[in-house]
Amino acid sequence: MTFGIAAALFFAMIVVAARMPVPYVVLVPGPVTDTLGHTTAADSITGKPGDVIQISGAKVQPTDGHLYMTTVGLIPGSCDEHPTLWDAMKAWFNSTEAIEPQEVQCPPGQSSAKVNQQGVDEMTQAQSDAVYAALTELGYHATGNAVFIGSITPDVPAAAVLKPNDEIVSANGTTITSPEQLVSLVKALSPNDSVTFVVERAGTRKTVQVRTIRGSDGKAKLGISIETRPTFNGINVSIGIDPDVIEGPSAGTALALGIIDKLTPGGITGGRTIAGTGTVSRLGKVGPIGGIQQKIAAAVDAGASVFFAPASECADAKAVAPSSLALVAVTTLHGAVLALEAIKSGSDNYPHC
Numbered sequence: 001m002t003f004g005i006a007a008a009l010f011f012a013m014i015v016v017a018a019r020m021p022v023p024y025v026v027l028v029p030g031p032v033t034d035t036l037g038h039t040t041a042a043d044s045i046t047g048k049p050g051d052v053i054q055i056s057g058a059k060v061q062p063t064d065g066h067l068y069m070t071t072v073g074l075i076p077g078s079c080d081e082h083p084t085l086w087d088a089m090k091a092w093f094n095s096t097e098a099i100e101p102q103e104v105q106c107p108p109g110q111s112s113a114k115v116n117q118q119g120v121d122e123m124t125q126a127q128s129d130a131v132y133a134a135l136t137e138l139g140y141h142a143t144g145n146a147v148f149i150g151s152i153t154p155d156v157p158a159a160a161v162l163k164p165n166d167e168i169v170s171a172n173g174t175t176i177t178s179p180e181q182l183v184s185l186v187k188a189l190s191p192n193d194s195v196t197f198v199v200e201r202a203g204t205r206k207t208v209q210v211r212t213i214r215g216s217d218g219k220a221k222l223g224i225s226i227e228t229r230p231t232f233n234g235i236n237v238s239i240g241i242d243p244d245v246i247e248g249p250s251a252g253t254a255l256a257l258g259i260i261d262k263l264t265p266g267g268i269t270g271g272r273t274i275a276g277t278g279t280v281s282r283l284g285k286v287g288p289i290g291g292i293q294q295k296i297a298a299a300v301d302a303g304a305s306v307f308f309a310p311a312s313e314c315a316d317a318k319a320v321a322p323s324s325l326a327l328v329a330v331t332t333l334h335g336a337v338l339a340l341e342a343i344k345s346g347s348d349n350y351p352h353c
Helices: 002-018 085-092 112-137 179-187 252-262 292-301 311-320 333-344
Strands: 024-029 038-042 049-051 053-056 066-069 072-075 098-101 142-152 167-171 194-201 204-211 224-232 236-239 273-276 306-310 326-330
Touching: 024 292, 049 053, 053 252, 066 252, 072 292, 112 142, 112 224, 112 236, 112 252, 112 333, 167 179, 179 224, 252 273, 252 333, 273 292, 292 306, 292 311, 306 311, 306 333, 311 326, 326 333
Parallel strands: 066 273, 273 306, 306 326
Antiparallel strands: 024 072, 024 098, 038 049, 053 236, 142 167, 142 224, 167 194, 194 204
């Protein structure tokens, strides 16, 4: 009898301990997005799912392969929550998952909202850098600058009608040529006043009304970040991925390669299913990322036969990739293009991990 009670208590303690939160996060394979494909959300202009990469002003070439950007999922999805000990233990023995201290993803003293906003800002910047790097690689030259929306605070009126990467053409009839000009125009208004914007999105101009809100200083504001970006004469490229949905900077190289594929006769995939990861700078330098283990697992699940990775991540990539997955080591966008062209031609002459 005593032994039975002790065993029951011991079992109960194990169950309770397994449900205790621990100061870690669990990394899991996230969803993949075909940069040559379509978005799942309806476009605000057409009402239908649009292309992930939208191009106007140049001939868009037909594509016959897939070029996936890969992501990492986090459990839990908020810095205010913790996984259970059981979740962490399961991840420890799962070859496609990993655990790391929570402060790596959620630095001490930063709120969940601030961490999420940083991810949104990084994805917005990644899209801008990918466009610049890709068009430069293709021989286009920047001819000027324009003002774009960077990120939008959730739940403000602007979020209902504006989108990250919208180019701001004018506000209340005034042509906008700098962020400072727009800030001054808005601050001259009162909270709850209306601003008439003309924005350009995917090559189409749209007029929208946006109501201002009251800022912490009592003055009118919109709840958006704005920035100046280079423009390219005669061609416009926009990305149909909401930075609020997919955050962070690591999709840059995949997005840039997707742009190049869509503007290159015959493409660069050779009809293959290609996936990868890596940041990309405006100068075309490919940088390191995190979660290579989870991203390779996601790529394999998507049927990829080729995976491009920052050269600095090659050791970790080789440790988890199956032999059926060709690993391409990249340090620059130009090198990634040359490697994919070599694979397309049947050559093995490219930098391997």
